[in-house]
Amino acid sequence: MSAVVTRIHAARRAMTRITLLPLLLRAGIFLSALVGLVLAFPVEVLRGQLLVAPVVALLPAVGPRRIWPTVVALLTVGGWVLAIDGYGRPVALWRLLAVAAAxxxxxxxxxxxxxLPYDAVVDPVLVLRWLLRAVAVLLGTAVLGVLLVELAGLGGEQGLQVVTVAGLVVAVLVTVFLGWLLRRR
Incomplete structure (x- = not known):
């Protein structure tokens, strides 16, 4: 019983010491996970369970070092597959890009x-740089994705093969580049 009381006191102490920026970042985790879940799952599945998606989206915000970010990402992808295969939702490029961005x-x-510790005093410039890099990655991915989708549409079945090979080439090049960056240190 004393272990439970100790945990309760530790949680209370953490709640009184949390600073604004880590709290805002956790709110961003919650919102992005929630947006991803809502966009991925079919409306018919979410209609009956209004609180399930917010509770699931709260898990990675509360425990970002644990398994919860992976669980929510897998649930989001599973919801996407369920919507496409189980409910016959057509693949819309905007929804695909939005789910990927989330x-x-x-x-x-x-x-x-x-x-970041929950009570860290963080320079906002650090977070701004982090978010700007994330936005740059998202924009680059969206542009490349739209170009590859357009390329696939031009060639029919042959275009899909070209896009698949182009995607594999990009993945290999990114892997080689990251390996080079690691050895460069």
Whole structure:
């Protein structure tokens, strides 16, 4: 019983010491996870359970170092697959890009919050640089994604093969570049 009381006192102490910026970042995790879940799942599934998505989206905000960010990302992807295959929702490019952006924002904010103590005094410039880099990645991904989708539409079945090969080439090049960056240190 004393372990439970100790945990309650620790949680109370943490709530009184939390600073604004880590709290705002956790709110960003919650919002991006919630947006991803709501956009991915079909309306028919979410209609009956209004509180399930917010509770699930709250988990990575509360525990960014634990398994919750992965669980929410997998649930989001599972909801997308369910909507496409189970409910026959057509693939809309805007929804695909929005779900991908929400997943990436949730992931990158969890990575930042995982290394920040809840009571850290953080320079807002650090967070601004982090978010600007995330926006640059999202914009680059959206532009490349739209170009690849347009390329696939031009060639029919042949275009899909070209896009698949182009995606694999980009993935290999990114892997090589990241490996080079690691060895460069």
């Amino acid at each position: 997943l990436y924002l949730s992931h990158t904010l969890c990575a930042l919050v995982a290394v």
